[in-house]
Amino acid sequence: MNSSETVAYRNELVREVFGSLSIDKSRLPSSGLTGTGVPSFVGEWLLDKIVPGTGSLTSEELEKVNSFVQKAFPRKDDKEEIIFYLTQDAFYKLIALMQVRVKVEQKTGEIPEPLARIPVLNLEECSISPDLVQKNLMLLRQGLWGKISLTMRPDGQIEVVGFEPFQCSAIDLKAYAECRAQFSTDEWRDLMFCSMGFNPQHPSYSREAKTWVLARLLPLVEPNYHIMELAPKGTGKSFVFENISNKVKLISGGKITPARLLIDGRTKEIGLIGRHDVVVLDEVQSLTFDNPEEVIGPLKTYMASGRYNRSGFADISSDCSLVMLANIELDEQQRPKNEDNLIANLPKFFNETAFLDRFAGIIPGWQIPKFQRDMTAYQTGLKMDFFGEALLALRQDSRFIQYAQQNTHFDSHVTVRDQNAILKSAAGFLKILYPHLKLTVMDYQRDCLEPAMQLRQAIRNVLYHLDDEFRQTEREIYAEIAF
Known part of the structure; x- marks a missing residue:
């Protein structure tokens, strides 16, 4: 039975409990902001x-929104016009993503100053005061969206003289847990679902389908958590990753260089894995590397230990989670054509079992209905910036993995890697559905342990198919709640 058939969505309760941290999810789609390339976590804040x-x-x-967008959101071809405006002794304010780096020159004897980068205008070396950077340290990692004030110095260098970030400030996880306590589990599940941008009352979204959509949040709440989703086109695989937080980086297909992903040996700039909380590789069926082993080797090390190195640099530590998204073909029964080997049509490096074994699981995207217009959320949900920050704030809370360890019993044949993957997935579902940690062991089994086992079983099935080594033990993973 669909949960939407049994649970009424309580918009009033969401507004009562979360107040200004909630928003009518129908506002953003009707605004046209998403067509300007603005992610949801920025668009909802602005609205x-x-x-x-x-x-x-x-x-x-x-009309008010359109007027604001025309004034505040620059296009790439506005660069010269803005520079001319600045030469006339004027300030210029805009809304955009800004990043900061410190360019270290060897043996100059001078302390380097930070330099700001505004990608939408292709401005690479804008002056910015250390005080502004100190107040917004995330500028030094993946950058921040905000209101930027520019001027031009007498020497012709563009300077950032003001910055107001849009993204949510620190999250009070105790207050978040207290909010959760005011909802039933089904009500909270639907709130999470709606906050992602999906309509929880649509009849096509069964409880099981909602579980697999919510599984897309696991890499946000769990550090060093690596997962795949395999699905036909049109299920909205990448939507939440594009819109939930600037700490999540989505890369679509094509060629990925080790310099971009890991570290640039020439500039010594840390790559995406070292600067983001989640890195998502979309369309991996078309992913290519000039030298796959130069990327896959360090990735295997990183996925196992949380550390990697390249080009002779010291080890770089990170808790970034990796997500691989790929399209697969289905048969007439809407099941994968290669059900025994789900990765059959992925690049060859996925066939290396040592690499594949490091993934916690495979989200069965074929069990998620294809996205249609009326599947867009129209209820009251959490603002995307707050929602993303709340999920990411749960990454370092060890109580959830401890709960999973204490309440899960594995059969003796289950490998340590299988156990760790299942425990991390179960802990992640706990963070998503039970951030207050008030639940029964039967709740844990149904909502956390069983889907965690299904995720890992999909990996186990492929390993069993590919490598005789994995046929030395039973194919099925057995685990149960510990009484």
Whole structure:
């Protein structure tokens, strides 16, 4: 039975409990902001500032938003016009993503100054005061979206003289848990689902389908958690990763260089894995490397230990989670055509079992319905910036893995790697569904342990198919709650 058939969505309760941290999810799709390339966590923040309210935007509100976008959001071809404006002794304010780096020159005897980068305008070396950077240290990692104030110095260098970040500040996890306690499990599941941007009351979303959509959040709540999703086109695999947080980086197909992913041996700049909490490789069926082993070798080391090195540099530690998304073909029964070997159509390096074994699981995307317009959330959910930060804030809370360890019993034949993968997935589901940790062991079995086992079983099945070594023990993974 669909959960949407049994649970009424309580918009009033969401607004009562979360107040200004909630938003009517119909606002953003009706605003046109998503068509400008603005991620949801920025768009929802802006709408609440410019045109707060509920329901689809009125014509007057749309006009106000459009006017704001035209003034505040630059296009790449606006660069020269903005530079000219700055030469006329004027300030210029815009809304964009900004990143900062410190360019260290050897043996100059001078302390280097930070330099700001605004990708949308292709501005690479803007001056910025250390004080501004100190107040917004995330600029030095993946960068921040915000309101940027520019001017031009007498020497012609563009300078950032003001910055107001949009993203949510520190999360109070105790208060978040207290909020969770005011919802039933089904109500909370639907709130999480709605906050992701999906309609929890759509009849096509069964409880099982919702579980696999929510599984996309596991890499956010669990550090060093690596997972795949295999699905036909059109199930919305990448949607949440594109829109939930700037700490999540999505890369779509094509060629990936070790310099971009790991570390640039020439500039010594740390790659994406060292700067983001989650890195998502989309369309991996078309992923290529000039020298696969130069990437896969360090990745195997990193996925096992949380550390990697390249080009003679010292080990780099990170808790970044890796996500691989790929399209697969289904048969007439809407099952994978290669069910015994789900990775049959992926690049050859996936056939290396030592690499594959390091993934916690495979999300069965074929059990998620293809996304249609009426599957977009229209209820009241959590603002995307708050939602993303709350999930990411749970990464370092060790109580959930301890709960999973204490309440899970494995058969003796289950490998340590299988056990660790299942425990991390189960702990992740706990963080998503039970952040207050108030549940029965039967709740844990149904909502956390069983889906965690299914995720890992999919990996186990492929390993069993590919390598005789994995046929030395039983194919099925057995685990149960510990009484």
